[in-house]
Amino acid sequence: MPAFSDYVIYVDESGDHDLTSVAQSYPIFVLAFCIFRKADYIRNVVPQIQEFKFRWFGHDNVILHEHEIRKQKPPFKFLQNEERRKLFMQELTQILERCQTTVIASVIDKSRLARRYAEPDNPYHIAMQFCMERTHRFLTEQGQAGRATTIMFEKRGEKEDAKLELEFRRIKDGANFGGTAMADLDIRLVDKRANSSGLQIADLFARPIGIKTLRPEQPNRAYDIIAMKFRRSATGEIRGYGLKLFP
Structure with missing residues (x-):
């Protein structure tokens, strides 16, 4: 049986990685890694998210998606009521404040990237490399090598x-800044319908960054909370260390 680390990591992005048509209102791509100690995730993070959902929706078959919350789209149309929105956001903010996680994020300025390089790499791949390098160092520092x-x-x-x-596997095998093999990192692709608490937290963190x-x-306010959690x-x-801006 393999030796598993004490941590699990959830990733989400904000913006798109298209360089052919860069939206001037949001000309960046953000990738956020949320690193959880499994004991904290199991005992504290997931139960708080589940309790929050049952309290507000009567069930847990709802995904806390930043875009739908911000735009007050179904199932969040009730947030059009100012009083309910204020209470909902207050409770969600408190959960995120208490959430014990370490954040490593990368922000790629797509306009600058396209100007600086004749054949720029995919912003998603650039951001992933930066995050993987720092995540690997963090895990090593935590005795998880x-x-x-x-x-x-x-x-x-x-x-x-x-x-x-x-x-991911190319970076893991050494195609990174230090030429470091990251054999202890593995990838898992998860369907949104899996309703993962960790993925939802990563989604809520990416855009404020x-x-x-x-x-x-x-x-x-959301960023002020995240800032306390950066590596x-x-x-x-x-x-x-916890935030890489490029180029």
């Missing part, structure tokens, strides 16, 4: 999933 850690990605389509898995990058002066250097530095 040589122990299998699963990184969970949401499925996006057969062709895209195949490309993603191929790139992007908005903070685009509009740093704008009040951003940091020994001196408390986030940039380059």
Whole structure:
């Protein structure tokens, strides 16, 4: 039986990786890795998310998707009521504040990338490499070297999933900045319908990171919560450790 690590990782993105038509309103691609200690995830994170869903929907067959919450689309149309929206967001914010996770994220400025490189790589692949490199270092720091850690990605389509898995394994085998083999990292592609609490938290975290990058002066309560969870250097530095901006 393989030795599994004490951690599990959930990944989601914000924005798209298309470089041919860059939306000026959101010209970036964000990839967020949420690293959970399994004991915390099982005992605290999942039960709180489940309790929240039962309280607000009467069942747990609902996915907390940032876009649908923000746009107040079904099943979140009730958020059009200001009083209910305020209470809902207050409770969800408290859960995310209590959520014990370490965040490693990468933000790719697609416009700058296209200008700087004649043949730029896929922003998703660039962001994934940055996140995998820092995640591998984090796990090593936590004494998990040589122990299998699963990184969970949401499925996006057969062709895209195949490309993603191929790139993941290429980076894992040493196609990264340090030429480091990351044999202890493994990938699992998960259908959105699996209703994973970890994937939903990663989804809720990705866009606020992007908005903070685009509009740093704008009040951003969600980002303030995430900022406390970024991987940091020994001196408390986030940039380059828990957050990579490129180029």
